[in-house]
Amino acid sequence: MNSAPSNSGNGPLNVLTGDDARFLWEAVPEAIFFLDHDNRIGLLNGEAQQLVGRTRTAIGIGFHDLMGCLAVGEGTTSECPFTRMRSTGELVVIPSHIWTREDGTQFELSLSFWPRVQQGVFVGGVVIVRDLTDAMEVQRDVQRAARLAEDAPNPIVEFDATGAMLYANTGMLNLMGRCGLLDAGIEVMFPEHLPAMLQECLSTGVSLPRVEHLVGDRVIAWSFFPLRDLELIRAYGLDITSDVALRRAKEAAEESARAKGIFLATMSHELRTPMNGVLGCTQLLQDTSLTDQQRELIETMHRSAEALLTLVNDILDFSKIEAGKMTLEVANVNLRGLIQDVTTLTDGLAAQKGLTVAVEIESDVPEEFRGDPIRLRQILFNLVGNAIKFTQQGGVTIAVAVKPRLSENTDTVVLQWSVRDTGIGLTTEQQAQLFKAYAQAEASTARRFGGTGLGLMICHQLVELMGGTISVSSRFGEGSTFSYTTNLLPAIHREASTLSVGTDQSAFSEQGISKRVLVADDNEINQVVACKFLQKLGYQVEVARTGREAVEAITRTAYDIVLMDCEMPEMDGYEATREIRRREEGALNHLPIMALTGHASDEDAQKCRQAGMDKVVTKPLTLPALRAGLQELLRQPST
Numbered sequence: 001m002n003s004a005p006s007n008s009g010n011g012p013l014n015v016l017t018g019d020d021a022r023f024l025w026e027a028v029p030e031a032i033f034f035l036d037h038d039n040r041i042g043l044l045n046g047e048a049q050q051l052v053g054r055t056r057t058a059i060g061i062g063f064h065d066l067m068g069c070l071a072v073g074e075g076t077t078s079e080c081p082f083t084r085m086r087s088t089g090e091l092v093v094i095p096s097h098i099w100t101r102e103d104g105t106q107f108e109l110s111l112s113f114w115p116r117v118q119q120g121v122f123v124g125g126v127v128i129v130r131d132l133t134d135a136m137e138v139q140r141d142v143q144r145a146a147r148l149a150e151d152a153p154n155p156i157v158e159f160d161a162t163g164a165m166l167y168a169n170t171g172m173l174n175l176m177g178r179c180g181l182l183d184a185g186i187e188v189m190f191p192e193h194l195p196a197m198l199q200e201c202l203s204t205g206v207s208l209p210r211v212e213h214l215v216g217d218r219v220i221a222w223s224f225f226p227l228r229d230l231e232l233i234r235a236y237g238l239d240i241t242s243d244v245a246l247r248r249a250k251e252a253a254e255e256s257a258r259a260k261g262i263f264l265a266t267m268s269h270e271l272r273t274p275m276n277g278v279l280g281c282t283q284l285l286q287d288t289s290l291t292d293q294q295r296e297l298i299e300t301m302h303r304s305a306e307a308l309l310t311l312v313n314d315i316l317d318f319s320k321i322e323a324g325k326m327t328l329e330v331a332n333v334n335l336r337g338l339i340q341d342v343t344t345l346t347d348g349l350a351a352q353k354g355l356t357v358a359v360e361i362e363s364d365v366p367e368e369f370r371g372d373p374i375r376l377r378q379i380l381f382n383l384v385g386n387a388i389k390f391t392q393q394g395g396v397t398i399a400v401a402v403k404p405r406l407s408e409n410t411d412t413v414v415l416q417w418s419v420r421d422t423g424i425g426l427t428t429e430q431q432a433q434l435f436k437a438y439a440q441a442e443a444s445t446a447r448r449f450g451g452t453g454l455g456l457m458i459c460h461q462l463v464e465l466m467g468g469t470i471s472v473s474s475r476f477g478e479g480s481t482f483s484y485t486t487n488l489l490p491a492i493h494r495e496a497s498t499l500s501v502g503t504d505q506s507a508f509s510e511q512g513i514s515k516r517v518l519v520a521d522d523n524e525i526n527q528v529v530a531c532k533f534l535q536k537l538g539y540q541v542e543v544a545r546t547g548r549e550a551v552e553a554i555t556r557t558a559y560d561i562v563l564m565d566c567e568m569p570e571m572d573g574y575e576a577t578r579e580i581r582r583r584e585e586g587a588l589n590h591l592p593i594m595a596l597t598g599h600a601s602d603e604d605a606q607k608c609r610q611a612g613m614d615k616v617v618t619k620p621l622t623l624p625a626l627r628a629g630l631q632e633l634l635r636q637p638s639t
Helices: 018-027 046-052 063-067 081-088 133-151 170-178 194-204 241-286 292-323 335-352 373-389 428-433 445-449 455-465 524-536 547-556 573-584 602-611 623-635
Strands: 031-035 041-044 092-100 106-118 121-131 156-160 165-168 208-215 218-227 232-239 331-334 356-361 368-371 395-402 413-421 470-474 480-490 516-520 540-544 561-565 593-597 615-618
Touching: 031 046, 041 046, 046 121, 081 092, 081 106, 081 121, 106 133, 156 170, 170 232, 194 208, 194 218, 194 232, 218 241, 241 292, 241 524, 292 455, 331 335, 331 373, 335 356, 335 373, 335 395, 368 373, 373 395, 373 413, 373 455, 373 480, 455 470, 455 480, 516 524, 516 547, 524 540, 524 561, 524 623, 540 547, 547 561, 547 573, 561 573, 561 623, 573 593, 573 602, 593 602, 593 623, 602 615, 615 623
Parallel strands: 356 395, 516 540, 516 561, 561 593, 593 615
Antiparallel strands: 031 041, 031 121, 092 106, 106 121, 156 165, 156 232, 208 218, 218 232, 331 368, 368 480, 395 413, 413 480, 470 480
C-alpha cells in the first residue's frame, strides 16, 4: 500500500504526515482516492481497494472511467464532478450514485470531491466514497414495510405501552367508513377490554388468540402481536362477516342433520315398538286354531305389517346413505339359499298376478361366498319385488353368472346378477332418472303401484359399496332388465357343529329343567310378545318393567339369560347392563344379555356392546331371530 501523501501547501485540504496520518488513512471507514491533475488515481486506501476489488490495480486509471459518475450542472446539463471541482475550486458532492463493479456487484455510493492545492496551484483532488448500499437497503425495507402496511386492504393499528393509538392504516379508515363510524372514534372498533388485552400482550410477550368483535352488521377478527423491542403492540384486523355467516349456516345445517338423525332414530324406535306387537301377535295367532277366514285376515295383517317394516327400513337406510354411515357386514353367504329366500318371499305376490319367477344360475357359480347376506338379499328382493309390481303378465327371471377375473392376483369373485321382467318397461327419459332419490317413472306411479321411490337409489348405493355397478336396459312396453355386479370373497369353511332337530335343546339345562329368562321391558305389548315366544320355545320367563327392577331381580334370582330393552324409565337398559357388569367384576360367572332395541343403526348396536351387552336383536322380534340369538348365547361358555 502506498504511504499517505504530504501536502505543504495552504489549500483547502492539508494532508497529515507521519504515523498518525497513516493510521487515520487506513482507519477511516470510507474509501479514499487521491487523484492527480488529470483525474487519474494516484493513491487509494484499504477501503477503496476493497471497494474496487482486491485483484484489480486501480493506480493510473481515470476515476471517471472507473466510476462514471456525473454531477448536475447549471440547467439540465451534466458534467464530470472532477471537472466541475477543478473549475470552481469547491467541494462537489454526489449524494447517490449506482455503480456496478466488474464482477457484476452493484453498489449505491455517496461521493465527495475535494480539491487539492499546493502553493495556490491546483494539483488534483481527493474523493471520499461512502458505501450506502446496506443502509439504503434497510431504508428501502422500512419504506416497503410502511408501504405494505399502508396499502394493505385489512386494518392495521399500532398502540404504545400506555394503550394510546400511534398509527392506523388506510385499511382501518376504510373499514370505519364502511361501518359508518368515522366520527365515532376508533375505540368502537375494538372489544371493551382492549386495555387489558394490550397490557397482557406486552407483559407476556406472547401474541393473543384471535378475538372476534361485532361492529354493526360486521364481524371483525383482531389478532394482537407484541413488538417488545419497541414497546409497541400491533393489531391486525380481518373482516370475517362472510366467514361467520358461512360458519353459522354450517352449524345450523349440522344441527339440522343432528336433529334429523335424532328424529329418525326416535321414529324408528317408536314405529318398531308397535310393529313388534303387531307382527309378534300375528305370528302367534297363526299357530292357533283359526277358521279359514280368520287365517286369511291374519295373513293379510301380517303382510301389511311387513310392508310397513320394509318402508321404515328404506327410510332409515336412506338416512344412513345421506349421512355416509352405511356399512357392510362380512359373513358366509349361501347363494342358492339366499335366492330361494327371495323367491319364497315374492312367490305369493307373483302367484296372485299369475306370474312365474324363474332362476338361472350358471354351473360354475360356487355355492358359498363371503359378503353381507342382509344387503345382498335386500338388493335382490327390491329388484324382484319391483319387477313383479310392474309386470302384469309373463314373469320374472333371476340370473347369476361369474364374471372373468381381471387379475389372477386377487381372490375377489365378481358376480353378474340380472333381474329380467316382461313388464311395462321404461322410456329413455325415465331410465335417466331411475336411480335418483324419490324418483319414480312417472308422477302417477306412487298412486298406481305404491312405493317411496327410495328403493332403487338404495340398491345403487349398496352395489357401489360392494365395488360393483348397476344399470338398466329397457324398452317401453316390452319389459326391463336390471343388471348389477358385486365383488365377493371365497367362503371360509369351518367344521359345522351338530344341532339337535326338533325341540330347542338350548331351552333346557343338563338336568332337563327349562332355563330361566328375565325379560326387561316397560312396554306391555313387547312383554306379551317376548314371553309368548319364549314360552313357545320352552323357557321359563319372568318380567321386569324398569332397568332398576332388572338389576334387583338379578340380585335375588339366578337367570340363564336376560332380554334387555334399551329404553326404560328410572334406569335404561344401557345403565342396567353396566351395573350388572360392575357387580360381576372379580366373579367367574358372566350373565348373557341380549339387547332388544327399536334403534336400527350401527351406532346404536355399538352403544349396546360398549355397555356390555352380548348380542343385539332389532325389533320387531321374530321367532327365528329369537331362537337363533338364544342358541348362540347359551352355547357360549361362561367367562
